[in-house]
Amino acid sequence: MSAVVVPSPASFLTGKPLRFIAAAILLVNGLFPALWILFTSLKTESELTLKPITWLPHQATLANYMQAFSDQPLHLFLFNSFMVALLSTLLTLFVSVLAAYALARLNLRFRGLILALIVAVSTFPLVTLLVPLFEIMRSLNLLNTWVALILPYTVLSLPICTLMLISFFEGIPRDLENAAMIDGCTRLGALFKVVVPLCAPGVFTAGILAFVNAWDEFLLALSFNSNPSLRTLPVGIQLYQGEFAFPWPVISSALVVGIVPVAILIVIFQERVVSGLTSGGIKG
Amino acid sequence: MSISIMPLTDADEEQLPRWSKWLDLSDRALAVLLLAPAAILLSLIIVYPVGRLVYTSFFNLSLTSGLPAEFVGIDNYRAMIDDPVFWQTLWNTVLITIITVPGALLVGLGLALLANLPFAMQWPVRLSLLIPWALPLSFAGLIFAWFFHSEYGVVNDVLTRLGFGSIIWFNSPKWAFAAICLTIVWKTSSFMALMILAGLQTIPRSLYEAADVDGAGRIRQFFEITLPLLKPSIVVALIFRTITALQTFDIPFMMTGGGPGTSTATLAMYIHQNTVSFLDLGYGSALAVVMFALSMVVTAVYLRIIRTKE
Numbered sequence: 001m002s003a004v005v006v007p008s009p010a011s012f013l014t015g016k017p018l019r020f021i022a023a024a025i026l027l028v029n030g031l032f033p034a035l036w037i038l039f040t041s042l043k044t045e046s047e048l049t050l051k052p053i054t055w056l057p058h059q060a061t062l063a064n065y066m067q068a069f070s071d072q073p074l075h076l077f078l079f080n081s082f083m084v085a086l087l088s089t090l091l092t093l094f095v096s097v098l099a100a101y102a103l104a105r106l107n108l109r110f111r112g113l114i115l116a117l118i119v120a121v122s123t124f125p126l127v128t129l130l131v132p133l134f135e136i137m138r139s140l141n142l143l144n145t146w147v148a149l150i151l152p153y154t155v156l157s158l159p160i161c162t163l164m165l166i167s168f169f170e171g172i173p174r175d176l177e178n179a180a181m182i183d184g185c186t187r188l189g190a191l192f193k194v195v196v197p198l199c200a201p202g203v204f205t206a207g208i209l210a211f212v213n214a215w216d217e218f219l220l221a222l223s224f225n226s227n228p229s230l231r232t233l234p235v236g237i238q239l240y241q242g243e244f245a246f247p248w249p250v251i252s253s254a255l256v257v258g259i260v261p262v263a264i265l266i267v268i269f270q271e272r273v274v275s276g277l278t279s280g281g282i283k284g
Numbered sequence: 285m286s287i288s289i290m291p292l293t294d295a296d297e298e299q300l301p302r303w304s305k306w307l308d309l310s311d312r313a314l315a316v317l318l319l320a321p322a323a324i325l326l327s328l329i330i331v332y333p334v335g336r337l338v339y340t341s342f343f344n345l346s347l348t349s350g351l352p353a354e355f356v357g358i359d360n361y362r363a364m365i366d367d368p369v370f371w372q373t374l375w376n377t378v379l380i381t382i383i384t385v386p387g388a389l390l391v392g393l394g395l396a397l398l399a400n401l402p403f404a405m406q407w408p409v410r411l412s413l414l415i416p417w418a419l420p421l422s423f424a425g426l427i428f429a430w431f432f433h434s435e436y437g438v439v440n441d442v443l444t445r446l447g448f449g450s451i452i453w454f455n456s457p458k459w460a461f462a463a464i465c466l467t468i469v470w471k472t473s474s475f476m477a478l479m480i481l482a483g484l485q486t487i488p489r490s491l492y493e494a495a496d497v498d499g500a501g502r503i504r505q506f507f508e509i510t511l512p513l514l515k516p517s518i519v520v521a522l523i524f525r526t527i528t529a530l531q532t533f534d535i536p537f538m539m540t541g542g543g544p545g546t547s548t549a550t551l552a553m554y555i556h557q558n559t560v561s562f563l564d565l566g567y568g569s570a571l572a573v574v575m576f577a578l579s580m581v582v583t584a585v586y587l588r589i590i591r592t593k594e
Contacts, residue, residue: 022398023409029395030412030474033427034419036438040430053441095321102318106311114319116587123524123583124330127531127552128572131340131565132333155329158322187314216420218534219552223560234422234534248430255423266414274410277417277475278482 034259041065041252048249068240068253076229077236078257084146084221084232085214088153092161092210093203095154100165101191105174122159126152127219137224144227152220157210164209164276168202169195205276208269215262233258337576340569347563360570369546370571373554377575380465380536380550381529387469388525389518392476399477400484413481416474425538428467429454432539457547460540464548467535472528476521483517484510523586527579551575 040048041064042057068074103111126133133152134143142148172195180190196203218234225231228239237258240251266273341360345353364370399409416424431439432453440450453463487510495505533552536542542549549557551571558568 019401019403022401023403026395026398026409026412029470030415033424033431033470034415036431037427048436051435052444053436053438055438095325098318099322102315106315106318108315119587120583121326121330123527123579123586125527125531125575125579127533127555128576128579129330129333129337130555131559131569131572132336133329134559135336135340135565136328136333151325152329155325158325162322212418216418216422218420218422218537219556223556234420237422237426238538248433248436251426252430255426258423259419262418263415266418267411270407270410270414273414274478274482277478 034263037252037255037259041249041256043249045247045249064249064253065257067247067250068257071247071250072236072239072254073229074236074254074257077231077233078261080146080225080230080236081215081233081258082261084149084153085211087146088150088157088214089207089210091150091154092157093207096158096161096165096206097191097196097203099158100162100169101195103162104166104169105177118159118162121155122163126156130219130223133220134223142224144225144230146230148224149214149217149221149232153210153214153217156217157206157213160213161206161210164206165199165202168199172198201272202276205269205272208265208273209276211265212262334576337569337572340565341573343566345564345566345569347565353566356566360567363567364570364574369549369554370551372546373549373551374574376461376547376549377530377532377551379461380468380532381526383465384468384472385522385525385529387465388472388476389522391469391473392521393480393518395473395477396480396484399481413474413477416471417478419471421471421534422538424467424471425535428463428470428535429539432463454540455544457544460544460548464536464539467539468529468532471535472525476525479517479521480514483514487513519589520586523582523589527582530575530579530582 039055039057042060042062043054044059044061044063047054047058102108103114108114129152137143137148176194176198177190180194181187185193216234217232221232221235225235228236231239237251237254240247240254340353342355342357343353344351344356344359395413399413403409419427431437434440434450434452434454437453439453444450451459453459491509491513492505495509500508531552532550533556536548536550537553537556540548542553546554552575555568555571555575558564558571562568
C-alpha cells in the first residue's frame with residue numbers, strides 16, 4: 001500500500017457511490033428472481049390475487065410447503081434428483097480421474113488427438129441423441145430407471161472434469177509419485193494414494209460441477225423417466241400444473257425446496273466453484 | 285481456453301528411465317486400462333448412438349404404427365423440406381441464438397466489469413453471479429413465466445407503476461418470444477460474466493497504470509487494453525454459449541410450451557415432440573441430424589480457434 005494516493009482523472013469511477021450502485025445491480029440481478037419465488041411461496045392464494053400485487057408477503061405462511069409435499073411426492077423427486085446426481089458424479093470422477101491421469105502422466109502417442117476428441121465431446125449436443133439413446137435405453141429395459149440418466153449425465157460432465165483434472169495432475173510433482181513407487185507402490189496405488197489425495201480440492205471441484213450439471217438436466221429426464229415415482233425434480237415440478245390451474249404458491253414452494261440444496265453447496269464452496277468453472281469447466 | 289495442458293518436455297523424457305522398470309512393460313497396457321472406462325462410456329452414449337441416429341434417419345420407424353422399420357432413403361429429409369414446422373422451429377432456434385448469445389455477452393461483460401470493482405466483500409458479488417448459473421434452466425423458465433404473468437407478474441407490476449401499462453406476454457408470438465429471450469439472457473449472462481471476470485483478473489494492473497501515466501482515459505483504456513486482452517476468454521465463452529443456444533429447450537418448454545401455436549417452439553422441442561410424443565423415431569432422427577450438423581460446424585470453428593491459438 002502506498003502512502004500517497006494520487007487521484008486519477010476518473011477516480012469517481014472507482015469511488016464509493018459507484019461501488020454501491022454496482023453492488024445493488026449485481027445483487028438484484030443475481031438474487032431477485034430467487035427471492036421473488038421465496039416471497040411467492042410464503043403468500044396465501046388470496047394474497048396472490050390482490051391487485052396491485054404485493055411484494056413482501058403480508059401474512060407469511062408455510063402452508064404452501066406442506067401442500068407441495070402432499071400434492072406430489074416431492075420427497076421422491078428430491079431423492080431421485082439427489083441419487084442420480086450423486087451416483088453420476090461419483091462415476092464421472094472415477095472415470096475422469098483414470099483418463100486424466102493417463103493423459104497427464106503417460107507419454108501417449110495419440111495424446112493430442114485424444115485431447116481434441118475430449119474438447120469436441122464437451123461441446124456435443126446430447127439433445128440430438130434423444131432418439132438413439134431412447135431406443136438403447138428401451139431395448140436394454142432401462143427406461144424408468146436411474147441408470148438411464150446416470151450414464152448420459154456421466155458423459156455430459158466427463159470432458160469438463162477430465163480437462164480440469166489433467167491440469168490439476170500436472171501441478172503435482174512427479175517426484176512424489178516416484179517416491180511412492182520406490183517405496184513399493186504400484187502405479188495405480190500411487191495414483192490413488194498420492195496423486196488423488198493431493199488433488200482432493202480439484203477432484204472435489206470437478207465433482208461439484210458434475211453434480212450441478214446432473215441436478216439441472218431436464219430433457220433426458222423428461223423423456224426417459226415418465227414413471228412419477230422416478231421423476232427428478234425439474235421434471236416432477238411440472239406435475240403441479242393442472243390442466244387450467246397454475247398453483248403458483250405451491251409451485252414456488254417446490255422450486256425453493258429444489259433451489260436450496262444447490263444454493264447451500266454454492267454458498268459453501270463458492271470460491272472453489274468459480275476457480276473450477278473458469279479453469280476449464282464449461283457450461284451454458 | 286484457460287486450461288493449460290503442458291506438453292511433455294524433454295525433462296520429463298529424461299526422467300523416464302528412472303522409473304522405467306515399473307512401467308516399461310506396462311506403459312501401454314496401463315494407458316489402455318486407464319482410458320478404457322471413458323472409451324466404453326463414450327462409445328455407448330455417443331459413438332454408437334451417433335451411428336444409430338444417422339442410420340435411423342433413413343428409416344420410416346414409427347412406434348405408434350407397430351410396423352417394422354422400413355428403409356425409405358432420404359424421404360425423412362425430403363419431408364423436412366416441406367414441413368413448415370421444421371422451418372419455423374429451425375428459424376426460432378437460429379433467432380434465439382443470434383439474439384441471446386450477443387445479448388448474454390453484453391450483459392455478462394457489464395456484470396463482469398461491475399463485479400471487478402474493488403468491493404470490500406467479494407462473496408456477495410460472487411454469489412450473485414453463481415446463483416443464476418447454478419439455477420436449473422427449467423427452474424429459470426418457471427420462475428420467469430411467473431415474472432411475466434399477465435395478471436400477477438412482477439414485470440407487469442413494474443411496467444404499470446412506470447406508466448407503460450401491462451403486456452399480455454404469452455398471448456402474442458412476438459412478446460412471448462421476447463420474454464423467452466430475456467429469460468435466456470438473464471440465465472446465461474452470469475456464466476459469461478464469470479468467464480470474463482476471470483479474464484479481467486489476469487490483466488496486470490501495471491498496464492492501466494502505464495496508460496494513466498500516458499494520459500489515456502478510462503474509455504480508451506477499456507477499448508485498447510481491456511477488450512483485446514479479454515478476447516480469448518470471450519471467444520471460448522461465446523462458442524460454448526452458441527452451442528448451448530442451438531440446443532435451447534428447457535426455458536421455452538417451461539414458459540410457453542412452444543406456443544402460441546408453434547411460434548416459440550425450438551428445434552430441440554420439435555425433436556422431443558416427434559420422438560417422445562409422436563414416437564416417430566425416423567423423422568425425429570432426421571431432425572436431430574440437422575441439429576448435429578449445425579453444432580458440428582460451431583465445434584469445428586472452435587477447435588480451429590484453439591489450434592491457431594496454440
